[in-house]
Amino acid sequence: xxxxxxxxxxxxxxxxxxxxxxxxxxxxxxxxxxxxxxxxxxxxxxxxxxxxxxxxxxxxxxxxxxxxxxxxxxxxxxxxxxxxxxxxxxxxxxxxxxxxxxxxxxxxxxxxxxxxxxxxxxxxxxxxxxxxxxxxxxxxxxxxxxxxxxxxxxxxxxxxxxx
Ligand code: ZN
Ligand code: MN
Numbered sequence: 732x733x734x735x736x737x738x739x740x741x742x743x744x745x746x747x748x749x750x751x752x753x754x755x756x757x758x759x760x761x762x763x764x765x766x767x768x769x770x771x772x773x774x775x776x777x778x779x780x781x782x783x784x785x786x787x788x789x790x791x792x793x794x795x796x797x798x799x800x801x802x803x804x805x806x807x808x809x810x811x812x813x814x815x816x817x818x819x820x821x822x823x824x825x826x827x828x829x830x831x832x833x834x835x836x837x838x839x840x841x842x843x844x845x846x847x848x849x850x851x852x853x854x855x856x857x858x859x860x861x862x863x864x865x866x867x868x869x870x871x872x873x874x875x876x877x878x879x880x881x882x883x884x885x886x887x888x889x890x891x892x893x894x
Contacts, residue, residue, distance in 0.1 A: 745772060748771065748772065748775055749763075749768060751814075752767070752768060752771050752814065755812045755813065755814050756808070756812055758812070759811060759812045761808055761811075761812060764805075765794065766794060766797055766801050766802075766805050767805045767808060767809065769790045769793045769794050769797070770786060770790055770802055770805040770806060770809065771805075771809055771814060771815075771829070772793075773786055773789045773790050773793075774786065774806075774809070774815055774827055774828075774829035775829035775830075776829075777789070777829070778830075778846070778847060779844070779845075780818060780826040780827065780828050780836070780844075780845035780846075781826060781827060782824045782825065782826055782827075783799065783802055783803045783806055783824065783825070783827070784799070784824070786802050786806065786827065787799050787802045790802060806827050809827075810827070813831060814829075814831065815827050815828060815829055815831065816828040816830070816831055818836070818845060820838075823843050826845055828845075830847065833851065833871075834847055834848065834851075835847075835848040835850070835851075835852075835874045835875065835876070836848060836874075836875045836876070837875070837876040837877075837878065837880075838875055838876070838877050838878075839878065839879055839880040839883055839888075840877055840878065840879060840888075840889075841879055841880070841883035841886075841888035841889070842880060842882070842883050844880050846880070848876065852872075852874065857872065860872070
């Protein structure tokens with residue numbers, strides 16, 4: 732997984748995010764298009780880690796004729812340019828994250844929601860893991876807590892076997 736630092740991404744307006752998008756796309760030999768821009772705006776403006784279907788639903792407010800295939804290709808282009816992170820799961824559709832700075836997630840086993848967690852693994856812990864990995868070249872790591880979101884927990888999820 733590739734991470735780039737992006738200070739203050741939540742406060743970014745369309746103009747500065749467009750400049751950043753254009754630079755990153757063109758740096759990777761890709762064109763700036765209004766579809767890619769709309770997908771990017773949607774992604775950096777939400778913290779729900781949407782699936783491609785959810786991005787389609789959100790972006791249609793801005794571009795009513797955009798197709799799922801275009802949304803999907805735009806998302807993959809953004810991931811390829813380091814502007815988004817793809818979160819894949821064996822049992823569910825991929826989710827996309829417009830936050831590319833290192834952070835951790837909590838995933839609900841009942842509804843599939845993914846939320847950002849505050850806090851970081853201390854650098855020395857990561858270094859210890861890296862040493863344990865021996866000859867394996869470590870470039871990053873992914874930490875995800877699994878369990879039940881407050882809504883699912885109060886509806887009874889997690890009190891018996893996972894649903
Ligand atoms: Zn849930
Ligand atoms: Mn995230």
